[in-house]
Amino acid sequence: MGLGNDAEADRAAGGLTGLLAGHRAELLRFLAARCGDAGEAQDLLQDLWIKASAHADGPIANGRAYLFRMANNLVLDRRRAQHRAMRRDHQWLDETAGGAAPVEDRPDPSPAADAEIERREEADMLHRAIAALPPGAQRALRLHRIEGRPQAEVAEIMGISRSGVEKHLAVAMKHLRNALADCGYAPGAASHAQGQAGGDVPRSDLRP
């Protein structure tokens, strides 16, 4: 079946945390490359440790890949939280600068309502950003990512090659990034300085 399966080996290594200890250096290196900051990577590795130790015991097929995936998701979660915070700041500035209604006219939403509003706005923003994509990119994105059709099917529907679909999707993601950055949602490409090009082991002193 061609599936990597080293569940036995993982079980012997003392669960996820044992496995994490064994792959610590690689995971740290990955995290540093992924988030472009050695300090943040250390931090994330701690989070990963906590998550791994909370994980119920039991065999995990291909635990190493599982840990990398967890690490990758941790970075994503953190980025999302950062971007949401950034967007909040941005918006607050917008509203104060734009001569919006006096603050006392705006009831303080409860945190729950706040999160809900944010979610709603995010959805609307995304909706608009997708609507503004170039037609081919938009169609490919809708078919593949929103309707969940496999890329091969998208290629067939659009009458183009697989690599054509890939190109459309790449263009879509690039435009989406820019559109969201314009809305103050994502910081654009340059916000997290990446300082470790060329260095094979990212360290904080390699950073500008």
Next chain:
Amino acid sequence: MNRDEDGIFAEALRWHADTLRDDMDWDGFTAWLEADARHAAAYDAVALGDALIDEHRGHLAGAAAENRHANDDADAAPVPATPAPPVVVRRGWMRWAGMAIAASLAAVLVAPQIMPPPPQVYTTSADSRTVALEDGSSVLLAPHSTLSIEGRHQQRMALSGGAWFDIRHDPSRALAITAGGVEIGDIGTRFDVQEAAGKVRVEVAEGEVQVSAAPLAQPIRLVEGRGLVYDGKGGTAVVRPLGAEAIGEWRQGRLSFDGAPLLLVAADLSRYAGLRVTVAPGLRDRAFSGTLVIGDGEAALRDLSQVLGVDLRRGPDGLVLDERR
């Protein structure tokens, strides 16, 4: 330069798709990230964009009409050239939501006279989420699901995906939940609803509900300990008894099936275990009975493929359950 950037994005997309695979080359990915500072930035953008789309898929896909209803101006002008109207709309909405959630009776009475409350839309990604209703009822929304709540008394809900409902019985309120072609009404109970793969499952743990759908000759009364499977394609519904412990079992990290078509099993695994699973056309109606533990989705899937004697292989878009060759 520009072309180059598109190339980087295409690579980032490919890596991103691979992260779901067990045989993902994490060392190669690390090396790719290290090779050029733009790589990590592009990957970040791809992963974030993807997560956003995932989270709002319900809204983006099916909810065009609902969006129009809630936010006429924004939808009528999809090109964000004129930011002013959406801002006005949003502020009004914010005011309403702030008051409603504060659960002040005065606010609830006043706001609807100004304008009908727009739907509240809740969408989950990888985690489930509890939605508290004003009357003390609650809904536990499953991962990758969307629930929209409308009406002055939160009496109209639409679900895509799965949810566990714990609803206080209130005869004065005609609560109705729509999910994939069925309407669930006359509710006062604890029950689970799963809408996936063209089928809707309603399972009652306590109390009773009434399920209706256009193709059904009459509404079906569903009591405690019974489950109904509605097949949207055939317009048929089957009712069968269930073990109480099996109802809403996803909350405990398990999924049980009793003669369920494989397509449905795969859809559930996709939702609850965060996998992308497709089923070869010839296998979609293969029946599966048994319990899967969803903590490690891939392991569950592997168990499933072994039990059924089918192949599990990697496709370009995730895992594929395929006929054994």
